[in-house]
Amino acid sequence: MFINRRIVAWAALVFLVVTVAGCKSKFEKLRASNNIAQKYQEAIKYYNNKKYEKARILFDDLVTKYRGQAEAEDLYYYTAYTNYHLRDYPTARFHFKQFTDTYPNSPRAEECRYMGAYCYFLESPKVGLDQEYTYRAIEALQLFINLYPTSERAEEASGLIQQLRDKLETKAFNNAKLYLDMGLDGDYRAAVIAFDNMLREFPDTKYAEEMEFLSIKAQCLYANQSHPRRQEERFGEAIDLYNNFISAYPDSKFRKEADQLKQDAEKGAETAKRYSAQLAAASSAEGESAERETASLPENK
Numbered sequence: 001m002f003i004n005r006r007i008v009a010w011a012a013l014v015f016l017v018v019t020v021a022g023c024k025s026k027f028e029k030l031r032a033s034n035n036i037a038q039k040y041q042e043a044i045k046y047y048n049n050k051k052y053e054k055a056r057i058l059f060d061d062l063v064t065k066y067r068g069q070a071e072a073e074d075l076y077y078y079t080a081y082t083n084y085h086l087r088d089y090p091t092a093r094f095h096f097k098q099f100t101d102t103y104p105n106s107p108r109a110e111e112c113r114y115m116g117a118y119c120y121f122l123e124s125p126k127v128g129l130d131q132e133y134t135y136r137a138i139e140a141l142q143l144f145i146n147l148y149p150t151s152e153r154a155e156e157a158s159g160l161i162q163q164l165r166d167k168l169e170t171k172a173f174n175n176a177k178l179y180l181d182m183g184l185d186g187d188y189r190a191a192v193i194a195f196d197n198m199l200r201e202f203p204d205t206k207y208a209e210e211m212e213f214l215s216i217k218a219q220c221l222y223a224n225q226s227h228p229r230r231q232e233e234r235f236g237e238a239i240d241l242y243n244n245f246i247s248a249y250p251d252s253k254f255r256k257e258a259d260q261l262k263q264d265a266e267k268g269a270e271t272a273k274r275y276s277a278q279l280a281a282a283s284s285a286e287g288e289s290a291e292r293e294t295a296s297l298p299e300n301k
Contacts, residue, residue, distance in 0.1 A: 027054060036065050040075075047078055056082045073103055080112065084119065093119035114153045117141045121160050127171050134164050165202070172198045173207045180218050188222035191215075212245045213254040216261050223268060229279070231272035238265040 030042055043058035059079040066072045080095035096116035100109050117140035124134040141157040141164075148154055176194035179187040195211045195218070205211070219241055223234030242262040245252070252258065 031057060031061060036062060040066075040071065044078070047082060050085070052082050052085045056086065073099075073106060073108075076102065077108055077112070080115065084115065089119040089122050093123075110148050110151060110153070113144050113147065114151075114157065117144050117157065118160070121164065124164060124167065127167055127174065131168060131171060134167055138164050166206075169198070169202050169205045169207060172202070173205075173211065176211070177214065180214060180221075188218045188225070191218040192222065209249050209252055210254070212241070212248065213252065213258055216241045216245060216258055220261050220265050220268075223265070228272055228275045232269050232276060235265040235269035235272065238262075239269070 030039060033039055039058055040062055043055050043062065046052070046055035046058065056079070059075060059082055063072070063075055063079060066075050076095060076099040080092050080099055083089075083092035083095060093116050096112045096119065099106070099112040100116065103109060106112075117137065120133060120137035120140045124137050125131065138161050141161050144151075145154045145157050172194075176191055176198055179191035179194055192215050195215045198205065199208060199211060216238055219234065219238040223231050223238055226234050239262060242258055242265070245258060246255070249255075
């Protein structure tokens, strides 16, 4: 009985191996075949059955063979989407672009133009990484909108651009805030500049209120660590930032902290002013003493 079970198990295993090998052999024979019409039909079947890896292999073999023929347009189209479904977005983007360049008057040109831009969107990395592909995606999506302003996809493209801009805003905000969090003298000034640059680039950013508040904080810290001779001017700049902030956000959730920063800046500016006055007085006294000594010297010396 035990032996019979073992024989049945081995037979089943051999059958499975032979079956799998047979399937593989069938595909390899198809791939090596010169019957391009059959290969084309089987590639479409693989695609429709979502067997994209096998479909891609066959499509890649067929592209050069059908070049210049009527079937080539469909091949470019299917090849682009096959790579898209396999999440090979750089290759998909290349083929979508190749389609639009080769068949600019095709009814599918608009769709492929959009999909090429959408592939860039999918390649846009996380906020903390380099955003080169985010900028490329925005450029490609904006080009699509310019080319097809009345398209139903134009609104979708605008929404994608906004998502990408939100990502760039967040990265810029995090970078500017990093200067402040690092806590070094020069970085406080760099933070003020970074916040200002971001507000110029993204005037409608959702971080505007917080950034203007943090600019006051960074300027106060920068002034506080400056040489006493420069503090009056730099605390004055912090007060100017405060006034602009309160004018724009009189009911801000940061109002209490901002008011305290203003008081600190006013005290710092007053202290620096007294210091400058003392220096000026001391310098004047030294000058008068030197004049008296000069006047007391004999004329022939």
